[in-house]
Each structure stands twice: as structure tokens, then as C-alpha cells.
Amino acid sequence: MYKASVRVSGALYPHDPAAAAGDAVITSPRIACRHLNVYYGAKHAIRNLTLDIGRNEVLALIGPSGCGKTTFLRCLNRMNDSIEGCRVTGEIHIDGRNVCHGGIDVVPLRAMVGMVFQKPNPFPKSIYDNIAFGPRLHGLASSRAELDRIVESSLRRAGLWDEVKDGLDQMGTSLSGGQQQRLCIARAISVNPEVILMDEPCSALDPFATAAIEQLIDELRELYTIVIVTHSLSQAARVAQRVAYFHLGCLIEVGATDAIFQNPRHKLTEDYITGRFG
Structure with missing residues (x-):
């Protein structure tokens, strides 16, 4: 079994990825990852990750830049397939x-x-x-009236309908940054997904737009x-029911948000949350 040894501020902390996996098992998960490894050529980007993600929960992935969160x-949704030299093993x-x-x-799958x-x-x-692009592509609407209902429903669920209902023919790129991000969320949910992935969705937004996205x-x-x-x-503390901390491609710890932030079990997690590194 792979064991990572991570040196932080002169101290050596051994970590076995399988140990973190035990924290992650939940009843009837929507997503179950088992022994996931990702390689970019010779680089081992994700190491033996096992993690369950529940239904109707928000899981926040945190950790230093380059730790494997986005990977x-x-x-x-298999987006790594498009990266030359990327290899994925596990389930x-x-x-x-x-x-x-x-x-x-x-x-x-990507729908x-x-x-x-x-x-x-x-x-x-x-x-x-x-x-309308996604529903048209996937044949989800049999008439213009049905497509109109999907568009309105998606915009309503994204909290954007009242702001744009009188200008649906204007360019999406003409909206403010926060509105554009909600438009992209509406576009994602228009095809009836089961899961929504968000990669730093508020990093380019002002505090008011960020608050709207978090709500x-x-x-x-x-x-x-x-x-x-x-x-x-x-943000992770505000929006997530559970938090997973990654470090150098390893899942270090995962658990309820309050537990991770108030009483982390791993020294690496504590050091990151308290700002000692990262």
C-alpha cells in the first residue's frame, strides 16, 4: 500500500491514504470513489483516493494549490480524458x-x-x-413551449429569472460577472443533472455576487x-456539509464541516486551517 510522507515546516508527518478513506464512508452514497489514481505522464497527481459523496450534500474540497482538488x-465527469498523457485507474x-x-x-455523463x-x-x-442549448442537444424538449418551460425553470432555479425575463434575447456575455455565473449554473441544470461540480465558482466575483452564488x-x-x-x-464553512482536505495528491481528512474546522484529526489539516502553510 502506498504511504506518503509529507514534510511541512521541518516536521515529518506520515500519511496512509487508506486511513482517510475510513472517514469518508457514508450510507448509500451518490458517488463512490475507490482506489482512484491519476497520473500526468510520470507525475502521480492523485494517490489511492477512496471517498464517498452523499446525496443532497455539498462537499467542499480544500487544500493548497496543486494538491489535486481540481484533478x-x-x-x-471524465474531463481529464482530454488531457494528453493523463491516465486514471480505480473506480x-x-x-x-x-x-x-x-x-x-x-x-x-457530462449532462x-x-x-x-x-x-x-x-x-x-x-x-x-x-x-436551450443543452436541452436541444439532448432532445429534452419536443416543442418550443416545452423548451420555454425548461428555460424559465432553469433560470428560476438559478435565481436569475426576475432579472432577465424581459431580455432573454440579449447576449449572455452582456450580463454582469455574477449574473453570468448564475447563467452558467442555469445552463448546467437545464439538462437535469444528478451532480453539479463547481471549480472555484466565486473566485472572479465581488462579495455581493459571491453571496448570491452561495445562497x-x-x-x-x-x-x-x-x-x-x-x-x-x-466559503467552505458556509456552504458545505462536509469538507475534504487534500495535500500533495492525497486525501488527508474528510468529515463534517464543523469537525474539520473545529477539531481536525490530522496535523496537516490543522496546520492548513490555522494558516501555518498553504
Whole structure:
């Protein structure tokens, strides 16, 4: 079994990734990762990760830059497939189906597991067409009226409908940064996903827009499983029910948010949360 030894501030802390995995097991998970390893050429980016993610919860991934958070996130909808030299071993089961299997069609997978990126990336289309794109692609609407309902419902769930309902034909790129990010969230949920992945969704936003996105995350949790990468510990504390701490490609600790922030079990977690490094 792989064992990592991590040196921080002159001290050596041994860590066995399987030990952290024991913290992660939950009843009837929506996502179950087992012995996940990711390699970029010779670089071992994720090391023997085992982690369960529950239904209708927000899991925040925290840790220093380059620790593997985004790499893990991109495994959940196979976005690492597009990176030359990337190799993934292990299993990721979503609702019991191993999405790492070579026969999986990634197009419906990426509809089921939606992604919201660090920088808002609306299509250079109207607000309406930004939302309608996915349902049209996947054949989710049989008529214009049905498509109209999907667009309105998605914008309502993203908390954007009242702000844009009288200008659905205007370009999505003309919206403010916070509105653009909510538009991207509406676009992600328009195809009825099971899981929403968010990679630093508020890093480019002002405090008011960030507060709106955080409130939206809390509301969306009633319908979706959400996994969010964030460098903001205060944001993780506000939005997540559980937190997973990564370091040098290893899952160090995962648990209830209050427990992680108030009483971490691992020295590496404590040092990161208290600002000794990271």
C-alpha cells in the first residue's frame, strides 16, 4: 500500500491514504470513489483516493494549490480524458455505475454531471439560447413551449429569472460577472443533472455576487449533489456539509464541516486551517 510522507515546516508527518478513506464512508452514497489514481505522464497527481459523496450534500474540497482538488473534480465527469498523457485507474461509481469504464459515453455523463468553471463562460449567444442549448442537444424538449418551460425553470432555479425575463434575447456575455455565473449554473441544470461540480465558482466575483452564488448553492442542494473546489475556508464553512482536505495528491481528512474546522484529526489539516502553510 502506498504511504506518503509529507514534510511541512521541518516536521515529518506520515500519511496512509487508506486511513482517510475510513472517514469518508457514508450510507448509500451518490458517488463512490475507490482506489482512484491519476497520473500526468510520470507525475502521480492523485494517490489511492477512496471517498464517498452523499446525496443532497455539498462537499467542499480544500487544500493548497496543486494538491489535486481540481484533478479529482475533473475525474467525476471524465474531463481529464482530454488531457494528453493523463491516465486514471480505480473506480468512480455514480448511482452504482462505474463511469471510469471504457464503454461509457461521456456526452450523457457530462449532462448527468454538470460543471461550473472558475471563470463564467457563457456562450456567445442570447440568454435564452445559452439555456436551450443543452436541452436541444439532448432532445429534452419536443416543442418550443416545452423548451420555454425548461428555460424559465432553469433560470428560476438559478435565481436569475426576475432579472432577465424581459431580455432573454440579449447576449449572455452582456450580463454582469455574477449574473453570468448564475447563467452558467442555469445552463448546467437545464439538462437535469444528478451532480453539479463547481471549480472555484466565486473566485472572479465581488462579495455581493459571491453571496448570491452561495445562497444559490444552499438552495440547489435540495435537488443535487454538489462538489465544490474552493480556496476560501470561510466559503467552505458556509456552504458545505462536509469538507475534504487534500495535500500533495492525497486525501488527508474528510468529515463534517464543523469537525474539520473545529477539531481536525490530522496535523496537516490543522496546520492548513490555522494558516501555518498553504
